[in-house]
Amino acid sequence: YTFPLLTLDSVEMERFADEADVVIVGGGPAGLSAAIRLKQLANEQEKELRVCLVEKASQIGAHTLSGACLEPSALNELFSDWKERGAPLNTPVTEDVFSLLTKKYRIPVPMLPGLPMNNHGNYIVRLGHFVRWLGEQAEELGVEIYPGYAAAEVLFHEDGSVKGIATNDVGIAKDGSPKDVFERGMELHAKVTLFGEGCHGHLAKQLYRQFNLRENCEPQTYAIGLKEVWLIDEKKWRPGRVEHSVGWPLNRNTYGGSFLYHLNEGEPLVALGVVVGLDYTNPYLSPFREFQRWKHHPFIAKTLEGGNRIAYGARALNEGGYQCLPKVTFPGGMLIGCSPGFMNVPKIKGTHTAMKSGMLAAEAIFPKVTAKDLASETAGLHVPEYEDNLKKSWIWKELYSVRNIRPSFHSYFGLYGGMVYTGVFYWILRGKEPWTLKHAGLDSAQLRPAKECTAIEYPKPDGKLSFDLLSSVALSGTNHEGDQPPHLTLKDDSVPVANNLAIYDGPEQRFCPAGVYEYVPLETGEGMRLQINAQNCVHCKTCDIKDPSQNINWVVPEGSGGPAYNGM
Amino acid sequence: MSPASVFVCLSLTLLSDYPVIRVKPDHSGVVTDGVKHSMNPFCEIAVEEAVKLKEKKFIKEVVAVSCGPTQVTETIRTALAMGCDRGIHVEVSGKDYEAMGPLQIAKIFAALAKKEEASLVILGKQAIDDDCNQTGQMTAALLDWPQGTFASEVTIDGEKVKVVREIDGGLETIKISMPAVLTADLRLNTPRYATLPNIMKAKKKKIANMKPADLGVDMVSRVEVLRVDEPPTRLAGVKVETVDDLVAKLKANGTI
Numbered sequence: 001y002t003f004p005l006l007t008l009d010s011v012e013m014e015r016f017a018d019e020a021d022v023v024i025v026g027g028g029p030a031g032l033s034a035a036i037r038l039k040q041l042a043n044e045q046e047k048e049l050r051v052c053l054v055e056k057a058s059q060i061g062a063h064t065l066s067g068a069c070l071e072p073s074a075l076n077e078l079f080s081d082w083k084e085r086g087a088p089l090n091t092p093v094t095e096d097v098f099s100l101l102t103k104k105y106r107i108p109v110p111m112l113p114g115l116p117m118n119n120h121g122n123y124i125v126r127l128g129h130f131v132r133w134l135g136e137q138a139e140e141l142g143v144e145i146y147p148g149y150a151a152a153e154v155l156f157h158e159d160g161s162v163k164g165i166a167t168n169d170v171g172i173a174k175d176g177s178p179k180d181v182f183e184r185g186m187e188l189h190a191k192v193t194l195f196g197e198g199c200h201g202h203l204a205k206q207l208y209r210q211f212n213l214r215e216n217c218e219p220q221t222y223a224i225g226l227k228e229v230w231l232i233d234e235k236k237w238r239p240g241r242v243e244h245s246v247g248w249p250l251n252r253n254t255y256g257g258s259f260l261y262h263l264n265e266g267e268p269l270v271a272l273g274v275v276v277g278l279d280y281t282n283p284y285l286s287p288f289r290e291f292q293r294w295k296h297h298p299f300i301a302k303t304l305e306g307g308n309r310i311a312y313g314a315r316a317l318n319e320g321g322y323q324c325l326p327k328v329t330f331p332g333g334m335l336i337g338c339s340p341g342f343m344n345v346p347k348i349k350g351t352h353t354a355m356k357s358g359m360l361a362a363e364a365i366f367p368k369v370t371a372k373d374l375a376s377e378t379a380g381l382h383v384p385e386y387e388d389n390l391k392k393s394w395i396w397k398e399l400y401s402v403r404n405i406r407p408s409f410h411s412y413f414g415l416y417g418g419m420v421y422t423g424v425f426y427w428i429l430r431g432k433e434p435w436t437l438k439h440a441g442l443d444s445a446q447l448r449p450a451k452e453c454t455a456i457e458y459p460k461p462d463g464k465l466s467f468d469l470l471s472s473v474a475l476s477g478t479n480h481e482g483d484q485p486p487h488l489t490l491k492d493d494s495v496p497v498a499n500n501l502a503i504y505d506g507p508e509q510r511f512c513p514a515g516v517y518e519y520v521p522l523e524t525g526e527g528m529r530l531q532i533n534a535q536n537c538v539h540c541k542t543c544d545i546k547d548p549s550q551n552i553n554w555v556v557p558e559g560s561g562g563p564a565y566n567g568m
Numbered sequence: 569m570s571p572a573s574v575f576v577c578l579s580l581t582l583l584s585d586y587p588v589i590r591v592k593p594d595h596s597g598v599v600t601d602g603v604k605h606s607m608n609p610f611c612e613i614a615v616e617e618a619v620k621l622k623e624k625k626f627i628k629e630v631v632a633v634s635c636g637p638t639q640v641t642e643t644i645r646t647a648l649a650m651g652c653d654r655g656i657h658v659e660v661s662g663k664d665y666e667a668m669g670p671l672q673i674a675k676i677f678a679a680l681a682k683k684e685e686a687s688l689v690i691l692g693k694q695a696i697d698d699d700c701n702q703t704g705q706m707t708a709a710l711l712d713w714p715q716g717t718f719a720s721e722v723t724i725d726g727e728k729v730k731v732v733r734e735i736d737g738g739l740e741t742i743k744i745s746m747p748a749v750l751t752a753d754l755r756l757n758t759p760r761y762a763t764l765p766n767i768m769k770a771k772k773k774k775i776a777n778m779k780p781a782d783l784g785v786d787m788v789s790r791v792e793v794l795r796v797d798e799p800p801t802r803l804a805g806v807k808v809e810t811v812d813d814l815v816a817k818l819k820a821n822g823t824i
Contacts, residue, residue, distance in 0.1 A: 016763075016765040018765065018768065058604055058606065059604055061602075062604060129602060132602070146764055146767065149764050167764055170761045170763070171761060179758075180758060181758055181760050181761055183760070185764075186763065186764040186765045267593065310590055477604070564603075564604045566601075566604075567602050
């Protein structure tokens with residue numbers, strides 16, 4: 001499926017280029033907070049600053065997906081008057097419930113203050129709407145925001161520093177040839193480029209290799225989060241209620257858990273979902289089907305019965321925390337937000353740290369980018385002060401204190417070991433123990449061959465509480481221009497059947513939450529082939545992370561393609 | 569005498585192909601908050617045709633017009649990025665916008681076309697959110713201009729326009745005098761992408777702002793929406809083994 005581009009002699013190949021002071025890739029909490037902070041500083045000090053932000057979604061917030069319980073710490077620092085500005089934080093948390101589920105029953109776990117999962121003071125938000133609001137604030141401050149344009153290529157100066165980015169060429173047909181509407185992408189040059197692509201960004205992947213940013217940290221480990229929004233029976237609606245669970249349906253050695261949040265925005269809406277650690281070992285595991293069957297647990301079903309599902313989506317998230325933080329600055333650019341990965345895993349919150357990292361980046365860049373005579377060794381500015389600021393900030397302290405919780409799940413005792421560790425070491429010592437536990441290694445290397453594992457019998461969806469994959473994908477609103485090369489590329493076309501299917505029984509058929517990968521029999525009769533339904537993709541990045549052969553390379557499709565989440 | 573200006577009338581619609589649309593709890597309409605809105609696909613084709621005509625030097629100026637709330641200026645910008653010279657935003661918001669239908673829009677477009685002395689008014693054949701297919705025809709009637717609807721090919725020949733129309737039986741070719749109203753059908757052209765450099769340049773092009781009252785148009789609707797419901801869930805089909813079974817079932821449910 002990966003094809004070489006046909007020679008384009010007949011087509012104008014020059015790219016239009018424009019200059020900005022700062023270019024930001026990604027319109028999520030980190031990117032927007034950085035943009036806002038830069039403009040706040042510029043306005044305070046009456047300096048001119050051109051800040052351009054590109055975002056692959058057709059509108060800001062359309063690719064945003066999260067639980068989410070927002071800790072307002074970073075927001076308070078960014079806009080102390082966020083309430084007056086109309087930030088959509090409408091649901092303060094009123095009840096916090098934690099359960100250990102067994103197949104039929106529920107064991108309540110007390111949510112003592114001081115435990116990371118305690119949500120006192122936080123707000124349940126629809127992150128997509130919050131991001132949209134951030135976008136509006138940014139535009140008011142003068143940030144140039146360009147949704148619908150994907151950054152596809154990192155540009156470099158001759159000295160190797162980052163020069164900026166280029167958006168992707170559009171109007172390429174499925175076979176790689178230019179259509180009549182072919183247009184070259186545009187180059188955006190900047191003194192500093194911020195990369196805020198979210199978890200497992202595709203440009204960040206290149207930057208890690210190019211600048212060797214990961215030589216002193218562990219490989220990142222991830223989870224996949226699947227989420228639905230339901231309109232439930234009013235009688236069951238308890239606005240402000242936060243429920244979390246661990247245990248069933250996942251076994252004790254598969255990391256994961258669930259969330260169910262009651263929103264308070266006029267209608268009886270609940271946001272719910274399941275997170276499954278991508279270091280799972282059984283290739284027969286399907287995160288999507290675990291999610292669907294979890295909803296049948298009596299404790300969950302009782303809230304959902306009589307309700308209607310109105311939205312679905314999925315996204316990978318970081319689980320590595322402190323041990324997996326790479327170097328985040330390099331000549332000409334830096335990484336912000338979930339891209340390097342500041343998520344506090346036991347709290348399952350990454351938005352506040354992502355926002356703070358964006359703000360710290362802005363504060364470090366601003367003096368350098370507006371300095372009159374700046375002597376820089378490289379054409380692209382290197383701002384190592386950002387990394388120093390991070391280390392002195394509350395992000396670092398927070399991530400350091402919870403660093404051992406996630407790896408504590410790797411022992412023989414699995415889930416129970418982790419819970420005991422959290423209760424003993426975190427609650428009492430707050431992470432002050434002198435050792436740092438390690439993660440298990442690359443997620444993609446964790447799968448055991450199919451013949452060593454037992455297939456999991458999943459129940460059929462009942463159409464009322466649980467649903468099939470394709471009707472779920474339809475609810476994500478995802479679509480892509482059909483006539484374009486598939487953006488899920490394979491480094492070697494023969495590997496899926498020879499390796500993934502033969503040894504692991506094609507796990508991509510199961511871990512993709514959008515049904516992109518299917519093994520279908522060859523038309524000629526003998527054997528199978530991998531069919532890639534790229535149009536279904538919801539941009540979750542799980543395949544790029546979990547492919548045991550690391551053969552799948554997710555690249556960005558034409559801008560505007562992808563899910564159309566509304567307040568996810 | 570070569571035509572002076574061409575009006576392209578745009579509609580901002582819910583991109584109803586793929587997003588998730590649900591009916592409001594009070595059944596007065598559909599939930600639009602947060603749903604992806606963009607230029608109506610047929611209007612994109614109309615813009616493309618107008619820009620092509622300008623590139624072929626048949627017309628001097630293309631003006632992109634749209635009625636609606638502030639969101640609509642983004643759609644006009646996209647049209648400007650595709651090659652239109654200037655834009656006009658007729659502001660309609662709130663209750664007026666919810667009640668706005670083809671007749672009100674046609675009145676606005678007709679008034680503008682007369683005011684600006686347009687030679688051609690090009691619209692998309694219908695909006696994909698309400699599928700009315702009325703605005704172009706009504707505009708032509710209000711202006712008493714000839715109309716070439718469902719155009720799949722447009723050629724300007726002196727003072728006349730040759731339009732190939734897609735009709736049920738095939739294709740019909742007509743020749744109409746200008747000034748005229750055209751509506752674009754799917755196969756008229758493939759719209760170009762609004763590239764980022766053009767979007768940036770479009771920020772410098774002018775978009776004039778006005779209200780329906782400035783054009784002397786009253787926005788009162790003659791149509792009242794009583795109720796909006798989701799289509800009934802399709803029941804599963806039943807398979808029968810023999811023709812006798814089929815006849816028996818049809819008799820049983822009263823069809824025959």
